[in-house]
Amino acid sequence: QVQLQESGPGLVKPSGTLSLTCAVSGGSISSSNWWSWVRQPPGKGLEWIGEVYHSGTTHYDPSLKSRVTMSVDKSKNQFSLRLSSVTAADTAVYYCAKLDGGGYWGQGTLVTVSS
Amino acid sequence: QAVVTQEASLTVSPGGTVTLTCGSSTGAVTSGHYPYWFQQKPGQAPRTLVYDTTNKHSWTPARFSGSLLGGKAALTLSGAQPEDEAEYYCLLSYGGAVIFGGGTKLTVL
Numbered sequence: 015q016v017q018l019q020e021s022g023p024g025l026v027k028p029s030g031t032l033s034l035t036c037a038v039s040g041g042s043i044s045s046s047n048w049w050s051w052v053r054q055p056p057g058k059g060l061e062w063i064g065e066v067y068h069s070g071t072t073h074y075d076p077s078l079k080s081r082v083t084m085s086v087d088k089s090k091n092q093f094s095l096r097l098s099s100v101t102a103a104d105t106a107v108y109y110c111a112k113l114d115g116g117g118y119w120g121q122g123t124l125v126t127v128s129s
Numbered sequence: 130q131a132v133v134t135q136e137a138s139l140t141v142s143p144g145g146t147v148t149l150t151c152g153s154s155t156g157a158v159t160s161g162h163y164p165y166w167f168q169q170k171p172g173q174a175p176r177t178l179v180y181d182t183t184n185k186h187s188w189t190p191a192r193f194s195g196s197l198l199g200g201k202a203a204l205t206l207s208g209a210q211p212e213d214e215a216e217y218y219c220l221l222s223y224g225g226a227v228i229f230g231g232g233t234k235l236t237v238l
Contacts, residue, residue, distance in 0.1 A: 050227065059229060059230075059231050059232045060169075061229065062227040062229060073226060075226070109175070113220065113227060115180075116177065116184075116186065117177030118177070119174045119176070120174065
């Protein structure tokens with residue numbers, strides 16, 4: 015079964031850009047699936063950020079759309095998230111996931127926005 | 130944008146049965162929303178219990194089942210165990226948008 019692993023800085027300065035990568039193993043990122051990013055602020059619920067297809071087609075949550083970019087690197091079998099102009103409200107555990115075709119999750123990575 | 134609603138909290142007795150529901154502000158939930166159910170325990174990543182309304186993974190305990198009930202997606206737990214105490218989230222798909230419910234805190238007491 016597919017396995018997902020997030021990586022990236024755990025601390026980002028306010029107004030900076032959050033960048034995370036999700037390595038996919040046990041399956042090809044070029045399969046017919048959407049690859050998602052989900053976040054969870056401390057003590058709160060799950061929030062869908064968006065999804066990317068291997069072709070590069072994306073869907074983003076409307077509230078984050080102006081700040082989000084997702085992409086796929088087929089050569090490395092991974093996909094990425096960039097969130098710009100971050101504030102303390104973007105502090106959260108960020109998960110990468112394959113939400114269609116069964117729902118598989120990474121372990122999550124805490125990103126703190128602080129100076 | 131649609132709003133997905135879940136009970137904020139529910140309590141079930143050990144060995145008892147409880148049904149969690151997942152509604153949509155746009156109307157009845159159908160199989161076309163591809164409902165998912167996730168279990169999350171403190172400090173852990175979510176774990177998918179049910180996908181596409183009724184499908185279960187090999188790791189999903191048999192006591193959990195998914196369905197459509199009264200215009201909502203439903204997760205029924207039959208024979209609750211202490212280890213089932215957790216937060217449960219549903220997810221609905223809206224053709225290019227994915228929305229999570231706010232979660233149900235299930236207490237086994």
